[in-house]
Amino acid sequence: MQEKEIVMSEPTPKYWQTSVSQITPEHVYVRGYDLEDLIGIPFGAATYLLIKGELPTPQQAKVVDALLTGVLDYGLEKAGTVAARAVVSSNPNVQAGLATAILAAGEHSLAPENAARFIATQYAAFEASELELEEFAAQVVAQARADRLRIPGFGHPVFRGEDPRGQKLKHIAVSEGLWNGPAVLYEAIHQEFVKNPKVAHFPINDVGVIAAISTALGFTPEESTALAVIGTLPGIAAHVTEELRSGHLVRQIPAGDVDYSGEQRDYREDAAARGWSDPGTLS
Amino acid sequence: MQEKEIVMSEPTPKYWQTSVSQITPEHVYVRGYDLEDLIGIPFGAATYLLIKGELPTPQQAKVVDALLTGVLDYGLEKAGTVAARAVVSSNPNVQAGLATAILAAGEHSLAPENAARFIATQYAAFEASELELEEFAAQVVAQARADRLRIPGFGHPVFRGEDPRGQKLKHIAVSEGLWNGPAVLYEAIHQEFVKNPKVAHFPINDVGVIAAISTALGFTPEESTALAVIGTLPGIAAHVTEELRSGHLVRQIPAGDVDYSGEQRDYREDAAARGWSDPGTLS
Amino acid sequence: MQEKEIVMSEPTPKYWQTSVSQITPEHVYVRGYDLEDLIGIPFGAATYLLIKGELPTPQQAKVVDALLTGVLDYGLEKAGTVAARAVVSSNPNVQAGLATAILAAGEHSLAPENAARFIATQYAAFEASELELEEFAAQVVAQARADRLRIPGFGHPVFRGEDPRGQKLKHIAVSEGLWNGPAVLYEAIHQEFVKNPKVAHFPINDVGVIAAISTALGFTPEESTALAVIGTLPGIAAHVTEELRSGHLVRQIPAGDVDYSGEQRDYREDAAARGWSDPGTLS
Amino acid sequence: MQEKEIVMSEPTPKYWQTSVSQITPEHVYVRGYDLEDLIGIPFGAATYLLIKGELPTPQQAKVVDALLTGVLDYGLEKAGTVAARAVVSSNPNVQAGLATAILAAGEHSLAPENAARFIATQYAAFEASELELEEFAAQVVAQARADRLRIPGFGHPVFRGEDPRGQKLKHIAVSEGLWNGPAVLYEAIHQEFVKNPKVAHFPINDVGVIAAISTALGFTPEESTALAVIGTLPGIAAHVTEELRSGHLVRQIPAGDVDYSGEQRDYREDAAARGWSDPGTLS
Secondary structure, three states: OOOOOOOOOOOOOOOEEEOOEEEOOOOEEEOOEEHHHHOOOOHHHHHHHHHHOOOOOHHHHHHHHHHHHOOOOOHHHOHHHHHHHHHHHHOOOHHHHHHHHHHOOEOOEOOHHHHHHHHHHHHHHHHHOOOOHHHHHHHHHHHHHHOOOOOOOEOOOOOOOOOHHHHHHHHHHHHOOOOOHHHHHHHHHHHHHOOOHHHOOOOEOHHHHHHHHHHHOOOOHHHHHHHHHHHHHHHHHHHHHHHHHHOOOOOOOOHHHEEEOOOOOOHHHHHHHOOOOOOOOOO | OOOOOOOOOOOOOOOEEEOOEEEOOOOEEEOOEEHHHHOOOOHHHHHHHHHHOOOOOHHHHHHHHHHHOOOOOOHHHOHHHHHHHHHHHHOOOHHHHHHHHHHOOEOOEOOHHHHHHHHHHHHHHHHHOOOOHHHHHHHHHHHHHHOOOOOOOEOOOOOOOOOHHHHHHHHHHHHOOOOOHHHHHHHHHHHHHOOOHHHOOOOEOHHHHHHHHHHHOOOOHHHHHHHHHHHHHHHHHHHHHHHHHHOOOOOOOOHHHEEEOOOOOOHHHHHHHOOOOOOOOOO | OOOOOOOOOOOOOOOEEEOOEEEOOOOEEEOOEEHHHHOOOOHHHHHHHHHHOOOOOHHHHHHHHHHHHOOOOOHHHOHHHHHHHHHHHHOOOHHHHHHHHHHOOEOOEOOHHHHHHHHHHHHHHHHHOOOOHHHHHHHHHHHHHHOOOOOOOEOOOOOOOOOHHHHHHHHHHHHOOOOOHHHHHHHHHHHHHOOOHHHOOOOEOHHHHHHHHHHHOOOOHHHHHHHHHHHHHHHHHHHHHHHHHHOOOOOOOOHHHEEEOOOOOOHHHHHHHOOOOOOOOOO | OOOOOOOOOOOOOOOEEEOOEEEOOOOEEEOOEEHHHHOOOOHHHHHHHHHHOOOOOHHHHHHHHHHHOOOOOOHHHOHHHHHHHHHHHHOOOHHHHHHHHHHOOEOOEOOHHHHHHHHHHHHHHHHHOOOOHHHHHHHHHHHHHHOOOOOOOEOOOOOOOOOHHHHHHHHHHHHOOOOOHHHHHHHHHHHHHOOOHHHOOOOEOHHHHHHHHHHHOOOOHHHHHHHHHHHHHHHHHHHHHHHHHHOOOOOOOOHHHEEEOOOOOOHHHHHHHOOOOOOOOOO
């Protein structure tokens, strides 16, 4: 009998790969741990575990709670709240309202993403350089000025010098020993930045501090955005369920708040002028 | 050479089945037709083909155009428009705005679904019955009154007797010979309904007529909703791109339009009263 | 000079009312507390505060963490995960992915809403009745059998007798003294239900237990759904960012997994048969 | 009686401005025309009117129909279709499915936006220059090569030399006299581009032609995207309603198609190692 040569072929990679979770008939493993063990742990710790793939230390868990509660709610002054309430006033479905609020997060609000990307990029460049912190920071600020680029996360419409919410967030990160590397660099860039008398009163605002801390914790810019979005959802849930209870149907802009800038026109005349042989039906 | 027995096993059904489209390396077949042949046909006809699986007649295509243009735009008086503009004012992305407006379609606006379901259900019952049209209609109205149920699609906040938009839609369906079966039954139900002097002025409103026509064309209630939603998208696109051009960032509700009904409270005191050993950090 | 009579008119109610949050130039009040005080509190406690309007006790906060971590992630076996990864593989935007996953929560998955509504409704009926618990439960089960209605939250495809995740959740609620009223009634209904030998092995499943606990905590069915959705978001964020890192563009269903059930057809022939004078362009 | 001086103060601009539509109690004006006149016009013409603010000529309306039907459906090979079907298999709601498909349109598929932005920018630069068409085109291609930038809309995975769908679209625009300015420039850039033997077989693909035609018609890049998205909705509606009819609940990735790359771990051990005093509950 001929000896059979056993050749283990390289397994074909499957169409999907994941390291997030695994299902067996009786168990769900989440990041390698049995879901039964995880039920009941603090949500901040669970969030860190799911996104980073590792259990946090108590210090890291505390700082994640700070990131998640850093925004919480700006109410009807946030476009996402307005949009979510308008949606459920017409389509009374909680999920539609929550999804809408998330879609409103972007370039012009609730986006630590740009600031986090700036910080991560500068920190990588700093690590690759041979420069001292202050030297590097000075270079960044000079370059931004030369390129007329705004550094994300500096300045606030109300607060001058210090943004108390940013201060509280930083205080927590410092207390937990997690205000490090990227956050320290960002702060050095800020100190260099405010040497210019014209912007001497610009604080690092709350979004800037959130970006700095999440980058220092090792989150990517996309993950930062996810954290910021998750943090707003209890507030959105509160607004959406309040709207549903209000019984107000189909929110609209009161007519008195709208300028209509067009004018009434003659349809048949215009259609004929545009060359339609039957203006009545455009055919 | 041994004869090979060919056994055709029953093919295992695959996880996905579709009759909508098929892709080969060089061709896309849509409902069985080469996409190249379809490029350039009127959109109303394409919509009928995609959803129903058959090419429409010219009459059917014309009535689909009527359904698609029956709503078009109610501007800032529609919750979906408000929500969509709020979303793109913060997240300047056309797709997010269009998706938001669609999420606002539902029970309280732009939903021919309920009226279409009512019409389809009654029509099936009528076909299964041995009753004359008027007799059946009288029964439906009597039953609705006994059950204190609102018949969807009757009545309008402004129009009495006739809704001119509904009339225009019906006129098109009648002209094209497509005001039949379910639509005729719905009209008979309406005629019976308005015999009651208290509601004698209730017209069939535009949403009711859209539901009647789409059911008469053979669309399901879900397909009716899809048609209504598609019909609003050019208007939403117009509002969303207008908002992006406006340069207005982060729409909000002006503070003067909001009643805040809560009151300021003392955090530490309340946390202590709730039993937290460290009220400052809730731990 | 005529004396002017001062008449304080009842203030006109404003178009929007809220008790969620209030903004002043220097402070954001969330449910009456200064946001600065709230930054850093555990997210579970913040969630309770935002949605219910009151600070939780330590026991309530712990149970909210259990509710939020009760689902966490079922990975690629959940439709929402599949949909979210497909979306970001084409539109690489974290927000779009998170919103998509939320839209997938509904009637057929991740919806404690139906079970919570059942429990809340039965509990209100029980309170209004003069019946003993067992007596009431027996009535509910008999009625459901007579009406051939499924009681939501009973039964599991794998677990017989007990669902270990449900058990863990209940254990936490019991330990914290919060397995009360509605939860106890739901359990009594279950005990009555399993007297029927055919369903004697049906456990209360995890969604049922989540519904029972959230109702016992005083959350409405809509708020229950919001909690369940929020709890899945760290997992979705993990999947979405994993997908973005994978570099896989435009997920699709592999052709081998699709049965195409239509057939190729002749466009010009069919268009002519449908009555178009110019079949080539449908005009 | 004292003469009253009439002072017309400059009207305060209102918070919202729009020229899309105007509502009066009895009429809806859309782009200045009474909605009653518009009901029943071809949807392509309505789309042009809503987005551009002017009635199209018959030629423009025909080309809009070509743009709207240029994509129609790529079925289960499009990420948006997969996502939309997954969503409604769990949340059986047409609107959620349509919104999801729209969220899947983006950088990696169905986005004429980048190509349209390239064409519009180059055309503006060409108009501001004093160069001949070929000269300008040569400069653009040389610059792109020097910068190693990909020109959007060139090349196709299957078609060499010509993309038949792109050809059909161009043919319609040429026939209607609307293949002008920006489209002609884009074609000249393509002709220059394919002089390089390595890419001599690259056609202008369908998305490139859609971008060229929509820019030639005067649509902005954002409006181009809106048109492309609207054009896919009948196909999405067909897939979503097909999915709902299929009775398949909760689509998932079959376990056999997933590589799980993590490994099972010991929760208590890891939690203790991370410094938690009570590893069982992370506290």
